[in-house]
């Protein structure tokens with residue numbers, strides 16, 4: 001299978017865009033080879049520039065819960081575009097999306113829309129610091145919260161793939177108040193509160209991690225964080241940019257029954273257009289300007305095209321049975337992959353939560369960043385390319401999660417497992 005046109009487009013792109021891409025992981029550095037340039041998407045499929053069709057498990061890194069180009073969303077975007085793309089003044093659409101988000105995400109009473117997940121976490125942390133009048137924030141190794149300076153410490157995702165401990169250009173001062181701990185280790189959190197009494201403004205985390213590969217919380221861990229933050233007067237922030245509307249309709253907080261003070265959202269909430277949001281208890285959110293003194297703004301925030309895409313996506317996604325069917329398809333996929341791997345003697349750790357999943361090529365249980373890194377990434381890279389040759393498009397990095405959509409019907413899942421029935425035994429034949 002030749003990918004000459006993708007290759008040529010990549011060569012042209014590299015001359016005018018750093019690395020040829022506008023977000024690092026897209027460049028395939030974690031698996032080697034050249035990235036596919038995409039021409040179009042429909043349902044569970046994408047087509048590359050050479051006309052090959054693939055079943056897609058990246059889904060734009062999570063947002064596309066209805067699949068590519070879902071008719072109701074595209075129609076609504078078209079209609080709105082005819083009325084203008086931005087006004088810089090309030091619209092009814094913003095209130096409608098806010099009301100829908102509040103009805104779905106249990107801890108959110110008020111919400112502010114921004115343009116990306118990065119903006120959402122930056123703003124939520126500013127809010128936490130303003131509200132508590134404290135400076136320090138706690139994050140976990142391997143958790144990714146966007147590319148704001150203060151959060152580029154032991155971040156997962158592209159930073160993990162590229163093996164950068166940090167990024168040049170981030171001044172020491174920007175991260176001096178960022179404390180980093182291993183995930184799923186409550187005693188470590190307790191110790192930190194003892195070490196920095198009355199100084200910690202907030203703990204921010206991915207309640208189900210997707211940016212060091214898929215790593216769920218241990219039973220009781222999220223509740224433990226809730227208890228500790230409450231006891232020490234710090235806010236608990238769930239970064240649900242990835243998990244929101246994905247691990248359940250109400251996000252990780254609804255799935256695990258633990259309510260954070262603040263929640264950040266992104267990806268799904270924009271239905272494939274650029275949106276982020278942060279929300280939480282009204283009493284805290286009233287600190288945000290112009291209600292309160294904490295400044296945060298955006299020229300295109302609440303953009304009518306993005307609001308429309310988010311609204312229609314969430315309305316369709318929350319119709320009875322849609323999420324449940326997609327969750328069931330995801331479980332079939334993951335248990336199928338695990339069974340095939342076990343059958344041919346390949347050590348694997350596979351799991352899913354709702355419509356998000358992942359697998360590591362390791363015999364060790366994966367609970368944090370250190371154990372995630374025991375995965376055989378060379379084996380992952382070989383397997384990635386074998387899947388690609390069988391027209392299955394997965395994240396080009398071990399340290400990313402996979403995503404399904406309502407368009408991933410049982411038939412599509414079965415076709416995918418047929419590919420794994422070929423690629424995994426072939427992988428077992430090669431020493432890792």
Ligand SMILES: *Cc1c(COP(=O)(O)O)cnc(C)c1O
Pocket residue numbers: 115116117118119121144145146147206210211239240241242243266267276
């Ligand atoms: C993707 C992601 C972000 C960053 O969102 P962008 O829209 O890429 O800025 C933040 N947090 C989590 C958990 C994410 O998965």
